[in-house]
Every structure is written in C-alpha cells, then in structure tokens.
Amino acid sequence: MQVDLNTVDWKTLPFGYYDTDYNVRCYYRNGQWGKIEVTSSKDISIHMAATCLHYGQEGFEGLKAYTGKDGKVRIFRVEENAKRIQNTANRVLMAVPPVELFREMVHTVVKANKRFVPPYGYGATLYIRPLLIGMSPEVGVKPSDEYLLLMFVTPVGPYFKDGFKPVDMMISRNYDRAAPQGTGTVKVGGNYAASLLSLAEAKKLGYSSTIYLDAKEKKYIDECGPANFFGIKGKTFVTPKSESILPSITNKSLQQLAEHLGYKVERRQVPFEELAEFSETAECGTAAVITPIKKIVDPVAGKEFTYGDGVNPGPVCTELFTKYTAIQFGEAPDPFGWTEVVDL
Numbered sequence: 001m002q003v004d005l006n007t008v009d010w011k012t013l014p015f016g017y018y019d020t021d022y023n024v025r026c027y028y029r030n031g032q033w034g035k036i037e038v039t040s041s042k043d044i045s046i047h048m049a050a051t052c053l054h055y056g057q058e059g060f061e062g063l064k065a066y067t068g069k070d071g072k073v074r075i076f077r078v079e080e081n082a083k084r085i086q087n088t089a090n091r092v093l094m095a096v097p098p099v100e101l102f103r104e105m106v107h108t109v110v111k112a113n114k115r116f117v118p119p120y121g122y123g124a125t126l127y128i129r130p131l132l133i134g135m136s137p138e139v140g141v142k143p144s145d146e147y148l149l150l151m152f153v154t155p156v157g158p159y160f161k162d163g164f165k166p167v168d169m170m171i172s173r174n175y176d177r178a179a180p181q182g183t184g185t186v187k188v189g190g191n192y193a194a195s196l197l198s199l200a201e202a203k204k205l206g207y208s209s210t211i212y213l214d215a216k217e218k219k220y221i222d223e224c225g226p227a228n229f230f231g232i233k234g235k236t237f238v239t240p241k242s243e244s245i246l247p248s249i250t251n252k253s254l255q256q257l258a259e260h261l262g263y264k265v266e267r268r269q270v271p272f273e274e275l276a277e278f279s280e281t282a283e284c285g286t287a288a289v290i291t292p293i294k295k296i297v298d299p300v301a302g303k304e305f306t307y308g309d310g311v312n313p314g315p316v317c318t319e320l321f322t323k324y325t326a327i328q329f330g331e332a333p334d335p336f337g338w339t340e341v342v343d344l
C-alpha cells in the first residue's frame, strides 16, 4: 500500500512500511559489482538454497532523507553508513560494496521516489533501507559467490507523535543479544532475531524496550536492543565502550555535538550500578535520534532507577535533540559537514 499523498497526515504517519515507486539494486557476480538497476518490482527472485536464508549471510543499514526549511532534501552522514556496511560485509564474508556505489544508490533511490519525501515542518522523513544478502545456493557452510545490494525507501512520521517523551526500560537478565567477539559490532539481522523474545517479554510487562548488559560478566551496560545508550553526569556525556555493541552513527554524532557544546565525553565501561549516578539517561539511534528514559527496572536484582520528574525529558537530552535535529532539517548551520544535498 502507498500513502495517499493528497490526504496523508505526515505528523501521525507510523514508522512502518509503505510502498513507493522504485527501489534500486546492484548485483555482485563473477567477482564484480554490476550496474545500478532501478525497478518498480517489490519482489526479489531468490534461490531456495541462498546463503542469506540458511546461514544468515545478511547485513542492513538505516538512514534518512530530510526536507529542510529551505526546501532542499538532505541525507545525513551517508559515508558512515557505507563504511559500516563494509564492516558488516567483512565480518560475515560478503562482497564489500564500495563507498561510492553505496552513495550513488542512496542518491538514486531518493531521487526516484522524490514525491514521497515528506515536506518540511512535520518531523517526517524518508527512511532509506539498504540490504546486502548472499544469493547463491550452498548447502555446506560457506560464503556465497553472488550478492545483492538493494535499497528501498518508505516515508515515516516523526518518532514522537505527541512530542519528545521519556520511556521506561527493563534490563534484560534472561537473554543476551550478542557476545563479545561475536557479531554485536556489525549490523546483521541475526542480532535482531536474537533480541525479539527479550523485547516481546519486556513489552508484555509494559516496558518500551530492553537494556542489555555485557554477556560475559553481566556487570556493564552494553546497549538497548536497536539503539545505543548514554547517561549524563553533570557536564559529562557517558556512553559504554564494549566489544558487543553496534557503533551507532547517531551516538558518534551526538558525542561530537556534545563536545562542541562544552560537554566532556567519556566512552568507557559503564558499570550497572552507575545508573544511580546519572541525572539523565537515554537511547539513541537514527529512528528517534534520542529517546529519553524516565525509569530503568532490573526485575532480577529488584532495583529501579528513575530520572527527571517522570514526565518531561531532561535539559541535556532536550538541548542535544533540538540542536541535532535542527542540523538535519537545515534549520541551523552544519559545522560538522554531516549533511549532503540530494540533487533532485
């Protein structure tokens, strides 16, 4: 189903899948990447023994295109997403797409679907989903010879429908998402499959999402299912350093912004008990930028940590969120060179 562009309410549009006009594809065959293909087909033809289906030879990305105050459409740090999918490809032995191919495909898919890029003023964006999969049939455990890099887009509304609101989180004590030296540092679908049960159980108990501790010692904060974690202590931005978390581009950029605004940034192990010492805590990722947290519950240890007045986001999260999104929507200068304009 497509959104009806005449009647759509951009403000309440969910973060879900809607059809657009085109998607772009590039195949890796006989040791090289082919030409970029633009297609309106939503289906892919895939061999039933393809390695992506059986052995999880798969990686993906997520980024957005934003209509700015000046009407120009910008994409955010596309090179970082390109480098990250290269790391993912290297980790699960897939063909590595060149940064320039990745960038060209992102520009092409946005341009081809320009009528679906939400207008300025609603917080809505065009979400871009690149996907890299192993295509050739194998029964033995070995990497594919052929790969498909595909990108589709879908318009999404603002993450916070009724304003920027804090959520409750649960520590995941019964399940790990990723192991040290495993695949936690790369963006593979298997990590998400591993997190679904934990997330479903947390949601059933009324929590928005889970926070994982390090799988080895269960002493340090790792990250939240699909988002990184940070805490604020005075004028310091603290975020976990670990061998099993995904390097979030939002987190990296927030660290740069925080430093620019005079905060000190610490990337280090964050012991679980330190949750009691933060004035604010939050999740961060492309979808929401910052999701402030008002309560973290550890059902096993019987502990509860609360932040702020239980209703409103804290002042630091608010400042970072406001300044960060102002750069994305072209409302403020971009001193970091994070954005690039799509030539529509």
Ligand SMILES: *Cc1c(COP(=O)(O)O)cnc(C)c1O
Pocket: 062, 187, 223, 224, 225, 226, 227, 228, 246, 247, 248, 249, 250, 251, 284, 285, 286, 287
């Ligand atoms: C994608 C992802 C994030 C967020 O990364 P961004 O680049 O900020 O969108 C965080 N954690 C995990 C596990 C992820 O897959």
